[in-house]
Amino acid sequence: MYKAIVINKDESGYRANLQTLDESALPEGDVTVKVDYSCLNYKDGLAITGKGPVVRKFPMTPGIDLAGSVVSSEHPAFAVGDAVVLNGWGVGEGHPGGLAQMARLKGDWLIPLPAGVTPRQAMAVGTAGYTAMLCVLGLEKSGVTPDQGEILVTGAAGGVGSVAVAILARLGYTVVASSGRPEETDYLKTLGAAEVMDRKLLSEPGKPLARERWAGAVDTVGGHTLANVCASTKYLGTVTACGLAGGADLPATVMPFILRGVTLKGIDSVMAPKAARLEAWERIGVDLDMDKLELMVNEIGLDEAIETAGRLLEGKVRGRTIVNVNR
Missing domain, CATH: 3.40.50.720 (NAD(P)-binding Rossmann-like Domain)
Known part of the structure; x- marks a missing residue:
């Protein structure tokens, strides 16, 4: 069992709530990740509130970013225990995303977590x-x-x-x-x-x-x-x-x-090729002062993400909001 934010749209309207799901609810994919942190981006705010046509199918778990560790893998590039990060690729829009304690994904969407960068820092970057x-x-x-x-x-x-x-x-x-x-x-x-x-x-x-x-x-x-x-x-x-x-x-x-x-x-980040992603993350590890990064961070729990999404769209959230999905 794992917790996840789930968005639904039906005759009752558009709504997002926190649910407890069985692992059988995970989608198809060749890598399963235990999520440590996710974050809230502007697109996540649009998805959760329904104020933008972000979500392409329902039900959907939002969250275009995640960082965590591999718990099972059929992909040759990743093994159990590997630390990974994901950005974009339509995750949280057409494929269940990172605002959950578990995620199943295509290994081609993942990159190794850069050396010296923690999952928390990776989502502070996001x-x-x-x-x-x-x-x-x-x-x-x-x-x-x-x-x-x-x-x-x-x-x-x-x-x-x-x-x-x-x-x-x-x-x-x-x-x-x-x-x-x-x-x-x-x-x-x-x-x-x-x-x-x-x-x-x-x-x-x-x-x-x-x-x-x-x-x-x-x-x-x-x-x-x-x-x-x-x-x-x-x-x-x-x-x-x-x-x-x-x-x-x-x-x-x-x-x-x-x-x-x-x-x-x-500048498109969603479908950027892997080489561009690796270059960007390598430079982030060198050129971003992690002490200054910490000044930008507001950490919340998964149960606070829905309310915070509305405030984000209203321009009331400074810097980066990271979500500790296990808090």
């Missing part, structure tokens, strides 16, 4: 932090270097933004954090932000081209914010886009791209 690292790698591979000027991070007090600020600052970039929560200014500066700016300066309709300021950016917001970021990015700068907390539309013009050569680089 998809949010792994996505942030993919964004940083995107900037680096586009040639953006610390000496070229300021890097903007939007939605900076959220999970992706917090980790991006910490990593970029540690790598020597001058980071400007955009946030709608002025009470988080000290927190963001502790993570390494040189300046914190009000998100309202970016969230309203702006000019097709604005004064050049950013050498690069990590955008988690989308909408008018992303359009304004592109419009104010320097010649040959790069903007990595990975979120839509402010909207899925992009009310922009081609001007920044054809007059300044700005690159808008989309």
Whole structure:
């Protein structure tokens, strides 16, 4: 028997609750994992509350991330006792996910837990932090270097933004954090932000081209914010886009791209190939200050995840929320 959050949708409506299930309820897969920690991401919040079309079949256990140990395996890459981490692959959407004490998965979706990283730390990183690292790698591979000027991070007090600020600052970039929560200014500066700016300066309709300021950016917001970021990015700068907390539309013009050569680089973490995942996690182990990571963490038990998901969507949760599924 194991505990899991289960989402159902039927004539009674859409609902999520904590249930105790028999192991026979586990889906098909070649690796069974005893889950130690999961976490709450924006997508998990949408799934649990039903405020976004995330879940593709019912019943469904949400949780796009998990870290734990293998208890049985028919996959050649994994043996009993191996520590593993999972991010994405549609888990928690079309395949039962990590907000449970047990999970059965395809071994091809798993990667070994990086040396020196605990399951708790892995979920403090989670998809949010792994996505942030993919964004940083995107900037680096586009040639953006610390000496070229300021890097903007939007939605900076959220999970992706917090980790991006910490990593970029540690790598020597001058980071400007955009946030709608002025009470988080000290927190963001502790993570390494040189300046914190009000998100309202970016969230309203702006000019097709604005004064050049950013050498690069990590955008988690989308909408008018992303359009304004592109419009104010320097010649040959790069903007990595990975979120839509402010909207899925992009009310922009081609001007920044054809007059300044700005690159808008989309970042997908869900279906990223294994090589990219391994590179990102290797760099996380080196470039993310684990003491700063701890400043971002709010730990809850599995029975608190449903209520916390609603608060997450309301923008009332700072940093990273990890779920101790056995608490």
